[in-house]
Amino acid sequence: MATARQCRERPAPTQRIDDPRTVVLVGLMGAGKSCVGRRLAARLERPFVDTDDEIVKAAGLSITDIFSVYGEAAFRDCERKVMARLLEGPSCVLAAGGGAFIAPQTRALIRARAVSVWLRADLDVLVARTAGRTHRPLLNTGDPRAKLKALMDDRYPVYAEADITVPTGTESADRTTAQVLEAVRDFVTAHPAGEAPPA
Ligand SMILES: Nc1ncnc2c1ncn2[C@@H]1O[C@H](COP(=O)(O)OP(=O)(O)OP(=O)(O)O)[C@@H](O)[C@H]1O
Ligand SMILES: O=C(O)C1=C[C@@H](O)[C@@H](O)[C@H](O)C1
Numbered sequence: 001m002a003t004a005r006q007c008r009e010r011p012a013p014t015q016r017i018d019d020p021r022t023v024v025l026v027g028l029m030g031a032g033k034s035c036v037g038r039r040l041a042a043r044l045e046r047p048f049v050d051t052d053d054e055i056v057k058a059a060g061l062s063i064t065d066i067f068s069v070y071g072e073a074a075f076r077d078c079e080r081k082v083m084a085r086l087l088e089g090p091s092c093v094l095a096a097g098g099g100a101f102i103a104p105q106t107r108a109l110i111r112a113r114a115v116s117v118w119l120r121a122d123l124d125v126l127v128a129r130t131a132g133r134t135h136r137p138l139l140n141t142g143d144p145r146a147k148l149k150a151l152m153d154d155r156y157p158v159y160a161e162a163d164i165t166v167p168t169g170t171e172s173a174d175r176t177t178a179q180v181l182e183a184v185r186d187f188v189t190a191h192p193a194g195e196a197p198p199a
């Protein structure tokens, strides 16, 4: 079963990839963008940056408070600006917020400057991984499963535009990280930086 403990496993050996692009992880809440992103950064010996943390720092408020005080539209505005700043900065592993890739201008920037990885999980996995946590305002409803299902229907066709898709389920976070690492290595070999992104 997926548990928070899996994020504290001992990291595997480092394995750098000689490619200047930032690796951006996208996917729904609970997909593992933060958990796998942190591990991937350690393995690639790159800085790890989490968009949600950067938004909290910039706003001086928790995500829950940004939603409740200013509303979701203001949060999305902040998210777009923070993503643009991070994508202009030094190469890193970037855990995007769950909705970041849905904004067309953010998606275009990611496509131009980064390698994107969709962590694709099914509904049961997402429900299990997000259960009992209160820091995700979109899921603080009477029926988080229904909300996740609605978001899947809206967003999965968009996440599918990512350069790479890695399925994630009941395997360990280390295992997912290893799969992402291998997929990124294959992608940058097939599509070197400086070439036009694949159609
Ligand atoms: N194979 C796995 N890969 C990633 N996370 C896993 C895995 N197995 C279990 N988990 C657990 O699932 C949870 C994933 O949560 P995480 O915060 O990383 O998701 P997220 O995609 O960053 O969500 P959000 O969009 O809300 O920030 C963590 O508690 C992690 O320990
Ligand atoms: O999927 C989303 O829209 C969100 C995901 C989180 O990462 C946060 O960015 C916020 O809770 C909204």
Ligand SMILES: [Mg+2]
Pocket: 033, 034, 035, 050, 052, 095
């Ligand atoms: Mg996260």
